[in-house]
Amino acid sequence: MSEFRWDPLKCTWAITTNHRTRQPREFFVERQQVIMTACPFCPGRESSTPPEVFAIRSSESAANGPGWQVRAVPNKFPLLRIEGSLDNHSEGLYQTMQGIGAHEVIIETPVHEVSLADLEIAQLTSVLQAYRARLLDLRLDDRFRYLQVFKNHGVEAGAPVPHSHSQLIAVPITPPVIKAALNASRTYFRNNQCCLVCDLIAQEIADGRRVVRNDGHFLVVTPYAPVSPYELRLFPLHHCHDFALQSDAELTLFATALRDTLQRLRSLLRDPPYNFILHTAPPAHPRPGKPDYWTSLPYDFHWHLELVPRLNRIAGFEWGSGMFINTMPPEDSARHLRDVELADNP
């Protein structure tokens, strides 16, 4: 049998089937391995990327040379460019604007062979600090309405370069699906005088069936209406609308929850391809004479990380309806992930 389930965060319906018990091995993905002879992200090859816009590096090292721990650079083949005007105009019934935006790469480690799940907590915290620094900097450009930090892990999830990295894209548009999510948070807050995600966290903790991990700082759950088996969300327990406002101490706690989650996923599903997306409030610009509904009061949002293993194909029905079919009840996904035994970590 199956159920329709409503996701109040994304405002989407999904179908979850539960006619029989499925095992993690049914979702193993054959991974394509990429061997690079000259990795553009390795130390010593800094000149193969555009000049760095942020780095955490030893004090004696020089910019754009070796000696870094984390390095943020503009994408060499950027989807969007930072210079120019939007030139927003209609073409009859259509609307268009120039591809203005930022497209950056955050190189997460100088070591080619390791993945994000292998990093020491201090190193992973540095990666999160790089996200924060780049978000804070790009927000100063008041053309940008939506900033997304995301990671593609594995060719199957869209990462042709195997050296571990994340990306940041800033665009002058609030995408409709993001508007829907912001609007849901806002409406809930106005109606209830409290945060949708805070209430959702309380419900999930009380229920327990979808909780993978709760260390008192961050909650890791499988969503009630997932689009994929083993889909996950990581929420700070303490309300905060904006990832970029998190302190170093909070980022360290988040690094611990994130690494533990990535290790569980890797252990259970043989290093599956995945994407993660950081959902944080839009920049709250003072825009003299340009009031914008979405950026006027973003404090009702609750930042979180969406983590989607890429285990199933998107076929015509999902493509046409936006309604996803998930063949693994999230209660089972959570139990499998909870039951993973991890070795002690440094």
Next chain:
Amino acid sequence: MSEFRWDPLKCTWAITTNHRTRQPREFFVERQQVIMTACPFCPGRESSTPPEVFAIRSSESAANGPGWQVRAVPNKFPLLRIEGSLDNHSEGLYQTMQGIGAHEVIIETPVHEVSLADLEIAQLTSVLQAYRARLLDLRLDDRFRYLQVFKNHGVEAGAPVPHSHSQLIAVPITPPVIKAALNASRTYFRNNQCCLVCDLIAQEIADGRRVVRNDGHFLVVTPYAPVSPYELRLFPLHHCHDFALQSDAELTLFATALRDTLQRLRSLLRDPPYNFILHTAPPAHPRPGKPDYWTSLPYDFHWHLELVPRLNRIAGFEWGSGMFINTMPPEDSARHLRDVELADNP
């Protein structure tokens, strides 16, 4: 360089890059071939599917035996079931209902080896008649708010069984992306007293850059803001909200446009995996005491077919923002498809 482009039909933004001229061969997909020893859709194996709900078959043949041209059967492993009550209820912040719906398979030909693009026009017209018949029948069930006919071609597009077939899913929900599209049509109609798609067709014909084919009955265009290279839309020139109201003559004309389009795609891109989705108005039920905004007056919609070759991966940015990145300007896609020379067809 790239552009943001707004799709007024789907109400989404997409990014189209156009920094250099790309060739069709850059989008060839290595296809996985499936060999079946006992195909459940072949003539003589009718008992391996649930009993047929519709068939076009010779008058001397018996139901659920050989002698059919097109056969519609319930899916043997249905996602949804037709019996039962919705049991719509909340679980705290969540909403759920039972997986009530229809899930059918339309077997498009008795011949295992041929694809939809190979069918004779009369046979392809029979397939479209089967779509029409099943839509008309399932609409009698007034629980269903949204009915989708779709096709997955190739394993990569979600079709594990190679014998050519389409599917039909009926659900008791109007999915949010469908609501957005219906709403866009309705708003445009109310504001302009004419149909959005009719105006869009006029604009595309006048512009001409995205027109692949126009035979005076059906227009085939690449959308202004595509999510994929070589994405296509097929529109009837004559306004009609509902595919199921098309006459046999109109279906024959549509079969001609559809087969020609599929053949162009196959010739240009070496038989790419694809999905197509039939977008038609929701059933207009008289619902005593149950007024429903979406089904009350669907005549402002304009039915069409969305055809998406599956040539690129969905990565984190698209997944998180719903904003797709397309690396082939639709003006180039249309030109390549227009320039395909097809052999004479039976």
